[in-house]
Every structure is written in structure tokens, then in C-alpha cells.
Amino acid sequence: MASSDNQHALGKILDLTRMLSIFLLALHFYYFCYQVFYLWGYSSVFTDRILAQISKTGLFFGFGKSKLLALGLLIVSLFGAQGKKKENLSRAQTLALLVFGLLLYFLSAQVLSLCYDNELACLWYMALTTTGFLTVLAAGTLLSRLINLPFNNGDIFNRENESFPQNETLYQTEFSVNLPAEYELKGKIKSSWVNFIEPFRGILVMGSPGSGKSYFIIRHIITQHIAKGFSMFVYDFKYDDLSSIAYNAWLASKAASGKMPKFYAVNFDDLSRSHRCNPIEHSSMLDITDAAESARTILLGLNREWIKRQGDFFVESPINLLTAVFWFLRKYNGGSLCTLPHVIEFLQIEYDHLFTLLRTEKEIEILIDPFVSAYLNNAMEQLEGQIASAKIALARLSSPQLYYILSGNDFSLDINNPDDPKIVCMGNNPQKIQIYGAVLSLYVNRLVKLVNKKDKLKSSLIFDEFPTVYLNGIDSLIATARSNKVCTTIAVQDLSQLKKDYGREQADVIMNVMGNIISGQVSGESARQLSDRFGRIQQNRTSFSINRHDTSINRSKQLDAAIPVSKIAALSAGEFVGITADNPNQRMELKSFHCRILNDHKAIKKQQNAYKPLPIIRKVDDSVIYSNYLRIKEDIKDMVNLEIEKLLSDPMRHHLVIKKKK
Template sequence: MSLGEVTSLGGIIIKLIKSIFVFALLASPIIVEFHLFYFSCLHFLGIDYHGYLEPSFSGHMYSSFLFSFEKLFEKSSVLIDILTMLVIGAILYISFYYTKSKKFPRVIVGILINNSILYVSLALLLFLFSKQITHNTSITYIYNLLLILTLGIIALAGFLIYKKKHKRNTKPEKFTAAVKKTQESEFVFKTNSGDIHLKNPYRGIFIQGGAGSGKSVSLFEPIIKQIGKAGFTGILYDFKSPELTNKLKISYQKSNVKVYNIDFKHPYLSQRANPIDPKYLIKSAVAIEYAQVLINNLIPETIKKNDFWTNNAKMILAGVIWYLRNEYPEKCTIPHTISLILHNSVNELIEKVSQDYEAGGMVASLRESIERGSEKTVAGMLSTLQNALSILNSQDIFWILSGNDVDLHLNNPENPSMLCLGNDSTLPGVYSPIISLITAVSLKQMNRPNQEKSIILLDEAPTIFIPNIEQIPATARSNRIATVFGVQDMSQLIDKYGKDKSEVIISNLGNQFFGRTTNTKTGEMIQHVFSKTDKVFVSKSEGSGTNGKFIHLGSNMNEGFSENVQERDRVKVRDLINLSSGEFYGIIAEGTPREFLKVQFEKGEIDEIYIDQRIPINDVIMKDNYFRIIKECKDIFLHTKQKDYSVN
């Protein structure tokens, strides 16, 4: 063996000895910690560990080492045991937390080094304090000092655990500095990120949120509060009457705007309206349009496709309405129209309606079928209409629609009014056709220039169908009509209006709020609204090299960083599914902020309780009204016969 090889081998041995010494030095605190933790656990659990001191136990020095730990914990309290376990766990976690690399085996080396540094720091701190200790210092002072250090270490570890756990839960982004409300028609919503200012509600508001998403308390009720103060006129459609209706009545208590309530859930307390009053039927085309509203809601499949039977049913209905408008204006109501069609023969009905040329033209197809003797065709046309109208042939509907308490020109400056339309959520299909008709008639009266500011507030909007509603937000904004369109899920809207019209409705509503949904398709639609964003990703690479011929003692490490930009969705479907009540995403057409992501809205509940003091009618009044209308319709035909007879 040459001298150079001997020298190299000697250097390796010296390095090996140094490495072992350094490792033993760094590992000694861990060994002590392990035994402290072990013995404190045994003492806390009441387990006898004197077996370690039996003569058969191997290693005299180690037995003495264990004996010292036994003496240390022999008279310790349970509190000392708990604190010992906690502080050792805390020291190890702190050592792990501050390691640069979490990969094995470097994490072990990092823990050993950090652990030793921590112990040296604690020892130095105790040494500095010991300089201040005199012979007169009590033992209690020393114990208190150790207790403070122990609790400090445990608190630091707890803070680091909390910090790591909530690392991704960033604080909500705060909006820009609050601005004052600048105009009366502006809506303001309170959130944990600041106020949302919606400056132009006339550009329409779309609100989506499933059951329990907080639509009512976060958005609808704050809007109701503010429209009451601002004196808006218009319509509130209350699907779960009288929840929102009572809130609105409270908000309008000090307003000059009159509040009316047509409530199909509580007809005995309801006010009355006639949506086909002759003053609303200025043209025969209007009668056809209103007949279309009824048919679409009574026979929902006609919304997407009209067939021969339903088209003729619509024209027969329009013909009867137009006939009553011209010949019996005082009887031009929906109940009279229904009674004429359901309680009289088709031949007499068509003969009577045909006396008016314009109305006769509407029923020409049915009249021709009768003249040709096409009984099946006649039966098909009439049965389609009669089956649909029979749903409305009830005493409560006849009562509500045979009076005229409410002028549906709601935003008339001379008579500003707010109309609440209450549905019965247990029977929505029965009353939705009439509610849709009243809404459609009101919109036609309201959508004209130089009227009072107004709002169409539709809760659960897909439960009714209003033809051409998709055009209202676009055409009515110039006439100061705000549209608030609330839905639980996009699928409801598509089911009612179809995909194309649904897209038009949403696109024409410039202010949009999106709450919790469990429908992944709805989530994907919302995801596309907020599009994607460029996100920078940083990747870290690590490498190491070693030297030494026989044993790798020396090493070197190197690190590298690289960045790349990728497109990522700003809103994820799972985020929408996991939203809490009152959390919304949104975009604002005019106002601040222009958009917001996952913002918690404050509850804007109206806490007062409204007590309705109106005196209800009774069953006798409602029943008498029903049979009176039927009799009046029969008298129309009786009068006709007598008149024809006298002429002859």
C-alpha cells in the first residue's frame, strides 16, 4: 500500500469519526426527548416501569440512565406529565416546520439541526435568566419561569399548526373605499368585504340560488327595504305567499305608494282585479295575446310548440273575450269567459260570438267545421280548450277575478301602486296562469314613457310563464322599469322558457348574482360567465452530488426554479356546490365593484311582523258570486233567443 493511499484512508477515517461525533451530538437531544416523552406517558397512564431496573436488564450505564428518568417522574403530577408530552411534541413540530426540505432523508437532518439549535437557544436563555437569580429567589419563581417557557413553546407550535391549516383560506378581498349612495334608485348590499353599489337597477337583476342559499335574506329583502324607501311602484310575485308580501307591506308603511294584494293562497282576504277589463283591450290583437298567455300556462307544452288544436283553442278564447268586450263590457271578465265556454252548447256559443264580425273571424275555423259536420274536429278543438279552462273553474278564482279593486296601470303618476301577487306553493299550476296574465297585462300598461319608477320583482320566476319577458329588461329600462328575476336553478329556467330564450333573459339582465347550486351543469354555466385567468406556477427542482471513493461523506446541493403561465378557471364548480348560505359570486353592470367572487352577504332581514287587519269574506259570498256569474252567462243566450224571436 502506497503512502498516498494510506493518507487518503486516514483522512476518510477521520471524516467518518467526525461525522459520527456530529450525528451523536445532534441526536442526543432527540434521544433525551424520546425518553422524557416515553416516561411521562407511562407515568400518566399509571404503568409500572420498574422492570427496566432489574439486574437482568442489559447495560449498566443505560440502566442508570433510565433510573434517572424514573426518579425525575416518580413524584411528578399529572399536569407535569401532560406539559412534558405537549412541549416535546411542540419542539419536534417546530423543528420539522422550519426544515427547508421535507423529503427523506434531508428532513431527518433538518429536524436534528433545528432541534439542536432550539435547545441551544433555550439553554442560552436560561443561562441569561440564571444570572438574575439570587439566593433570595424563591423556587416558585424558577418554576414560573420554566412554565412560561413551556407554554410559550406549546403556543408557538399551535400557532404554526393553525397557520398551516388556514394557509389557503385567505381573508376576503376588501372592496374599494366606501362611496355614498348617489341616487334614489341605487341599491346597496352589505357584505363582509364592504358595500356593493348597484347604481342602475333598470339594467336588470338576475338572482340564482338553490334552496337554502340565502336569496331572500341576502338580496330580495334588502331590495324590498330599499324600494319601499325610494317609492318604487310595480309588481311583487310571491311564490310562497305571504312571506315577501308581508315584508313589502312593512317597508311601504310610510310610503305614498298604495300596496294591493291579490292573494290566491288566502282568497278570503284578497283584493280583486280584472285583467281583461275593456280599458286594457284596446285592439283585438291584445285579446289574442292575452289568450296566448292563458293557453301557454294552462298547456305548458304549447310554449315550445303550437299545434292545430291549441292554436284554435287560443283563437276561440280570444274570440269570446273580444265578443264580451264589444257586446257586454260590464261582463268582460275571465270568470264570464270561462262560464260561456264551459256551460253552454258549442253551436249557440259560436253563433253568438259570430254576430261580432271581428270576434267571428277568430272562431271561423270552428264555425266552418260545425257547418261541414266535422264532429271530431269540433270536439277536438273544444275539448282542448274546455279541459284547460276547467282548471280555473273554481269559486275562489271567480271571486278574485270578477272585481276591479286594482288599476293595473301601476306606475301611473296619478295613482302610484305596488301590487303583490301571491301564489299557493302547494298548487302552483292552478294559479300560475292567472298570475301570469295579470303580470303580462300590468307590464303592457306600465311600459310607457313618463311614468313613475317601477320594478318587477319575481321570486321563483320560472313558476310562471310571461311571453316576451326576455325583451322586457332590454326595452323597459328606458321607461325606468327594473326587472329582478329570481331562479333556484338554470335547469328550471330552461325547462320553462327553452334554451334560447333562457340565454336571452340572462344576457339582458346586466347585474347577476350566483349562489349555491348542486347542479353541475348550472355550475359549468356560471363557470363560463367568469371565464379563465392566467396563473403563474413556480416549480422547484433540487439536486445533490457526493464525493469520496469508498464512503460518500461530503455532499453538495443545488436548487432551481422555473415559472410557467397556464389558464385556469376563476370559479370552480366545486366552489359553487360548497357555498354557504349568503355567499354569492356576481357581476355589476354599473356600480362598484364590477365583479366579486365568493362574498358573504350580510342578512338584510325585515324583522317586524305584519298583522293583516282586513276582515275576510265568507263562503256564502264567494259561492253566491260563482253562481251569479254562471246565471249571467246563461242569460246572455236567453236574451239572444228572445231578441231573435221578437224580430221574426
Template sequence: AISCLGTHGVKGEKITWPKIYAALVAGCVLFFLNWWLLDLSLPHMTSTILYVITLTAGYLGLLMAGLWMSRLYRHNLMDDVFNIENESFRQETRLLENEYSVNLRTRFWFRGRAYDGWINLVNPFRATMVLGTPGSGKSYAIINQYIKQTIEKGYSLFLYDFKYPDLSEIAYNHLLAHLDGYKVKPKFYVINFDNPRESHRCNPIHPDFMTDISDAYESAYTIMLNLNRTWISKQGDFFVESPIILLASIIWYLKIYKNGKYCTFPHAIEFLNRKYADIFPILTSYPELENYLSPFMDAWESSAVEQLQGQIASAKIPLSRMISPALYWVMTADDFTLDINNPEEPKVLVVGNNPDRQGIYGAALGLYNSRIVKLINKKKRLKSAVIIDELPTIYMRGLDNLIATARSNKVAVMLGFQDFSQLKRDYGDKESAVICNTVGNVFAGQVVAETAKTLSERFGKVLQKRQNMTINRNETSVSINTQMDSLIPASKISNLTQGM
């Protein structure tokens, strides 16, 4: 049997170690432990025949075991059918923490064993993006922890809660438990149109925060594009820009009339719904608005009534959907200001949406969001976090610029959404591409199709080992080579389980 170990037999996949052990044990027993047969009280010829038969059978068993050892298929290429070893890599096991960091616990597999590790966002100001299909665990695993840790480290916070009050309760309860993390204790504010009794009131177009007519244009732009998402891809068109300019003119008029006493969004809607014969003489009486409204005045003076009515209707019809006592109540007073990272008065602000009314509430909340984006991105302010869950449900003008420039102003941006295609649909190809390409930290749960491919390319390639085996009657040849392949293939991202 030992002499057979060096022979080169034809490999067989059905030959296994249990079979070899069985033949080896049987051969040893029959070959070495059959001496007692000669001492049996049987005729001499009979005991001799039994002894020779067991001796021969034992020899054949040992010979068979030795031959099977030489034919054993030792390279089992099917041990790792999902290529887990090649697609696993060493990850960070140290906790790297500073006054700004967000640190998340992980568990990863590497070289046949599981390790406990850490994801250390030591610089959250590079912006963070969380992707995952519904139920993939992005809120539970990432966003909830992000909220808690930013509060623990004394960040002022703006939180967009699409499914109010899921995230809001986490933020409020955690703030109560960690007020000692702030030098100046922040105040907690809520904007909620569903229940105005439980909501604070805030005027998003407060005259004190508008220094130029371009600020009025930004507000009008945000409102109109939130109400008409298809306009995002038609920016610059005549019947897109006309209603925006008209609304911007009205907002600026309310800002300069009686020092902004009536400069609120509800007053702007009500003023717009007056007859155009009453509106334009008032607006054009102000020199700074005369050039702004020249397209409307040209249509009026040339009796192009249909064109003028079309321009005005493009503004009136969408805005009429926002005529609501709840919206009017919340948006007409000043319980607080939107400069959430003011060192003298830090705030934790939650704005809550409702999935059943997102088309209406999203437009109003988009105005708050865009105003906050502009106010917090300034020097000599407190560190702050902007957390937007379900980003495509709301249009935030200037978000791409905030991500690109807010690092130096210590503004940490966290964006949660389900898929790149969702963002392209609601933000347009160009703006969505800028947002995705400028984000520095990416978390991904289960995503599919083009999003999975894009993420796979972003994670890059590593050198992986490949082993090939050829078996014929005379020999077995094994070749080992290496090649660059995806560290995390798109198929693996598409099949992640919940929380992975």
C-alpha cells in the same frame, strides 16, 4: 452543523422542523453542557468516558440537525389542497350607493385573510337573476334584502310570492316602517285566491287597458299557456292556436259589448261554456271578429263537427279547471288598477300563490303578471321593481322583452329560480335562453350540473400560478408556471354551503 446547511441531500417529506429542533436542542445540551461530568466524584476513567460519550452524542445530534436542515422539504405543495388562494380575488370593499342602488354586505377571503365587502348593484335596471338549489339561502341572503331596499328607496313594487305570505309579510312590515321614502304614499294591495276575504279584487282584462284585439290575444295566450305548459314548445300548431284565438275573440267581444260592462275573465269562461251554436252567431255578427273566427266557421259550415268540437274542447277543458267561486270573486271587480308605477297613485302589489294549487292559481296570476309587465314598461313613470320568486311556477308572457327594454323606463326586474334546466322545461329552450342571456346581474348559490358549468364559464378565467417539484437521489428541481384557468370552477359552485 452549520457547514451542513449548504449541502444538497436527498429531500425527505418525513423530515419536519420539530424533529430538527429536538436534535438541535439535544445536541447543544450534550455537546456544550456536559462539562460538569468531569467534576463528579467518580473514578477519573469513568468520568472521562462519560464526557467523551456525551460529547460525541452531542456532536452527532448537531450534525444530524444540520443534515436534516439541508434535506428539509421546504416547498409544501399541500398547504392549499383546494386551491383557494388561486381561486380567490380582490372584491369591492367600498359602499357605492345612489338613489336606485341595492347594496349587499359580503365577506370574502383573499391572500390568507378575510375581508368585509359590498356587492353594489348600482344599476338594478339591468335585471337580476338569483339561482340556488332549495335551502341554498337565495331568499334569505338576496331576495329579502332586495325587497327591503327597494321599498326604502321609494320603488313601487310588484311581488310574486309563491309561498304566500312569506315574502308578503316582509314587504308589508317594511313598507309601514318606510313610508317616508315616498313622495306620494303608496297603497298596499294583495291578490290571494285562498282567502278572498283578505284579498283585494282586480279585473286583469279591464276594458280600459285593452285598446286593440291584440291585447285580448295576449291575455288569452297567457292563460292557455299557463294551463298547458307543453304548448309553450308547440306554439303555432293548429290545436294550440285555435283555442287561443277563440278565447281572444270572446274577450274582445266582451270588451266591445255594452262598453265592456261584462268584460271580466269569469264572464269569458261562462260564455265559452255555452253551446257553440249559440256562441258563433253572436261572435261573427261583429265584423272585427269575423275574420278572426274563420277557421271555426269553415269547420261549422262544412259540417266538420269533430274538428270543430276538438277546437272548442281544447279551450273548454283547460279553462273548466278555473271555475271557482274564489277566482270569480277576486277577478270581477276593480278595487285598484294594475299600473303600479303611476306617479299619482303608486302601489305595492303582492300576488300570492299556493304550492298545492299552483296549476290553477298560476294561470290566473300569470294573467295579472303579463298585464302588469305591459302597463309598467312606459315612459314618465315612477321607478318600480318586479320581483318574481320561483319563476318557473308561472308563465309570464313578455318577460324577455321587459328585461331587454325596461332599463330606460326604470323598471328593476329580479328573478329567482333554482336551475337553468327548470326554466328550460317551463319556458322552452329559446325563451329561457333569451331571459338568461339578457340579465345583467347574476347571484348564484349552490347549483349543479350544466347550470354550474354555465355559471363557471360566465365568471371567466384568470391567470393562476402552478408549482411542480421533482425529487431524486441527487437533486430537487422546482418549476413554476402560469396558466389561464376558471376563476370559480363548476365543482366549487356545486359544493357551496347554505348562504355562500
């Protein structure tokens, strides 16, 4: 009730003020246009006396004093105006109307000096001044109907509210990767650093094609680790993009330090620039479990859908058969024929000879016994289903070029051997991904097993487009390799891509065990998981409501996502979000970041133009490649004939020979 009375009293005061302004304007007209009013008969002795008394106060000293005072009272009365709020009113149009009214109100005095007819001049002057006065009154009333919000509406995407402090200090160690960056905090651009001071806890690089994974991140991991003396393995999906970076970084570091690891490159397209390497070299295959792991890797690499079906009869049977073949050739003649090409050719021999030779090795007897029983009992449909899966898959690798690379021994895969450190780059071809990917998977699995050991040098394993290779036990590598100074960097386009090739469980494990994550633009589940990982920050929230009289503003603080899903899905190229890991000796308070990585584009372009191509290792022509292909086939034929003859001539072992009646 009291509030209503106060509002009513205030309204009366404002009305009185407005009436006073009108009265003052009327006195102004009467005083300065007195002759016209006298001619019209609107003057009297009484009003003249009152006007004379008022003039003594100084109100009419100067033409504009009374006029300005009348306008002032009008403006005061408008301060309390409370019109009904209207959303579609234009602020600019209302202000333009106000300016027009003020100009008309003050410039109307020029009519008195321009017009020679005094009566007409006074009429025009009073009409224009009154029009200006009423226009100001109307504009002021419209201003009260505008919706005024006391907060900035320009930040429609809430960028300023979602910004947060980030690490601005450079933390350098003998293992670290440091990326210069800049970020936005409350509308200001600040310099920062993305410091991977503990790369041994794993680095996961995510981002859709074109987000800048290789250009802004992976190239710096390669160059900085090579400069710090790391041994290195690089899986180059689009050969020779990363291999060229690694090779030229190796040349620069070698020139600066004089002592660096040796450089090796493997690719299956340009054989003259490729070293040769046997992934199942007998000295690295210490027991039958190594053979089983290699067999599983190559077959799952060739049949990616088998990854989700491990444990099935028709998945495990071919793996057991291939394990037996691997181990047989590993044991035969000191492992002289223990290469993947010899394995492929050995599997193609007829079943009588195949099972006869495999039975001679006691360690694999338990593996091949089901196959021998099925063969002798004429269960040929089952047997063909078991063996054909391996034979058909491996037959895709029967290529003179692949045989040439896989049958050589230019280097071993123990890249972090203190006596013989290496930088090894292996290239894939997106157009031949299914074939090359399986062979490279075998290389990778054998290399990881040799690298993840104690008392070795620090090493860096970099996998571009990781889902295109199959690495068995990647989760255990990341979890255990830290103590052995093995830094694992995995680049993927999206978490769904990883789930497609590795299965949901394995993909989730990889995502969760990674200590360092940096991501460009991703969407869907990948973005949701990242947003949850970055946590929440306190953000200001402002809401408003509109009624007839005023605008009500409510302000509050609440925890909300530091980096929302929508923001991760809309990142520009070179813009990244992520979280870094620290260690007990060097703690970082600010681990999360949302920044733009700074690359010196001119310097990088200049470096790329000066890059030296990968060297020619040896001159290789088609005759050399094909003769090597035929030699491998002959090796298997000679070995089979020789061993069968030995068995036939030995009464003690003659019973091992299988000769099924047709």
C-alpha cells in the same frame, strides 16, 4: 465536467471537515479523561508534548469549548449533505431525533460528577457523548433527505391565489340597491359593497334552495326600493313571506314620508285579506291583440308543455278560440261581462249558441270561421280536439274562490300610474302551483303591458321563483323597460329550471340580457356560464420536481378563471358571486364580486317579531263567495238567452243562428 469536479471537491472538503470534528472530539476525550487513558496505557511522551502544545492555543480553556467546536464542525459538514430524497420522511420525527442527540451530547457531562468511580464515569461519558454525536450526524443526514418546498401548502383549495380586488366604495343613487359585504383578498378580510346602481338593466338572482336569495338579497331590494318611492309588484311564491316584508316596509316608509303608493295584496287562499282584481278589465284591453296575448298567456300557463310547441295546430287553435271569446265579451254591453270567470262559463255553453254568438262580432269572424266550418261539416273529432283543449284547461279554474277574486275591481294593474301609484303583492301556493300559476301569469302579463309605457313613475317588478309563472316576452321587457324606469328582478334556483319551463332559447336570452347577476350556490351549466362571465385573472403557478440531490421549483403566471366552477358549486349560505352593471355617468371599475353579504341578523329578527300582519280587507263568508259564483253562471245564461232571442226576432240577422240537426 466542471460542475462534476466542483461537486467532487466540495465532497472532499465536507469529509475533511467531518474528520476534523471527530479528531477534535477525540482530543477532548483524551485531554479531559487523561487519567483513564494513562491507566490503560494509551499515553506517551510524544502525545503528551503535542497535547501540551495544543492546549496553549486555548482550545481546552473550559470544559465545553472543544466539545462545542467539534459539534460546530459537524454541523458545517452536514450543510452540504445530499441524501436521496424520500417522500415519507417525517419532519417532526427527524427534528425530535436531532434534539435527542444534542441533549445526549451536552448532558453527558453530568455523568462525570454523579459517578464516584472515575474510570467508569469516563467510560460512560465518552459512550454517551459519542452516541449523541452520531445521533446528530444521523439526524442531519435525514434532514437533507426531506423534501422542502418554499411555498405554502396550507392553501390546498387555491383560495388566496383566486382572490381579486372588489369594489369597496358605496355608490348610492335614487334608484340603487346597495348590499354591505365582506370579501377575502390575499388572506385578509376586507369590507365591500355590492352596488346595483343601474337596476333598470335587470337583476337576475340565482341560487339553490337555502342559499339565501330571499333573506340576503330580495328582502333588501324590496325595502330599499319602497323607501325610495318605487311603485312595486311582488310575485310572492310562498305567500306571505315577501308580502309581509313589503307591507311592513310600506308602513315604515309611509310613516316617515307621509306620501306613498297604495298597498294591495291578492291571494286565493285567505279571501278576507285579499283584494279583488279583474286581469282582463275592458278598459285595459284596447284592441284584439291584447285579447290574443291574454288568451295565449292563460292557456300556456295552464299547459306549460305548450310553451315549446307554439305554432302547432292544436296549440294555436284553442288560443284563437279563447281570443275570440275574450274579444266578444270585451265588446258586449261595454265590457260588463269581460272577466275570466265569465269567459270560462261562456265556453261551456252548447256549440250552437257558442258559434252563433261569436259570429255576430265581425272582428273575430276570421278566428272562428274554421271552427264553424268544422262543426257544420261534422268534423267533430277535429273540433273536439281544438275546443276541448281550451275547455278542459280552463275548467280547472272553475272555483268559487277564484271566481270571487277575478270578478272584482278593487284596483287596476297600472301600478306606476302617476295619479294612482300602487304596491301590489300577489301570492302563490306551492301546493296549488299549476292552477294559481296560470291565473297569476295572466295578471303578470297584463300588468307588464300596462307598466312598460312612457311617462310613468319608476317601478320595480320582483318575481320570486320566476319559472312558476309564464311571462310572455320577458326578454323584450328587460330590453326595453330601462328607458321607462322599470326595474325587473328575477329569482330562479337554476338555469336548468328556467330551460325546463321556458325552453332553452328563451332561457338563454333571459340569462344573456340581464345586466346585473348575483348567484348563490349553483352547479352544472349555470356555474359554467357564470364562471365564463366573470372572466379570468392572472394567477401564480408553482410546480416542483424531485431528484436525488435537490428539489427543482418552477414559477409562472397565467390567466385562469377568477371564480372557478367548483367554487361556485361550493358556496355557503349567504355567500354570493356576481357582476354588476354601471352607467355612463357613474362608472365602476370593479364589477365582479365574490363575497359574503352582511345581514344584521339580530335587527332583522327583531323587525320580523314586530311585523304587523296583512290587514283584513273585508269579511267574506262562504255564502258571499258561492252567491257570486252562481251570479256569474246566471249572467252567462241570461246573456245567451237574450242574444239568441234578439237574433231570432231580427230577420236581417236570423241567418247567423246555427241550429245543427241532431
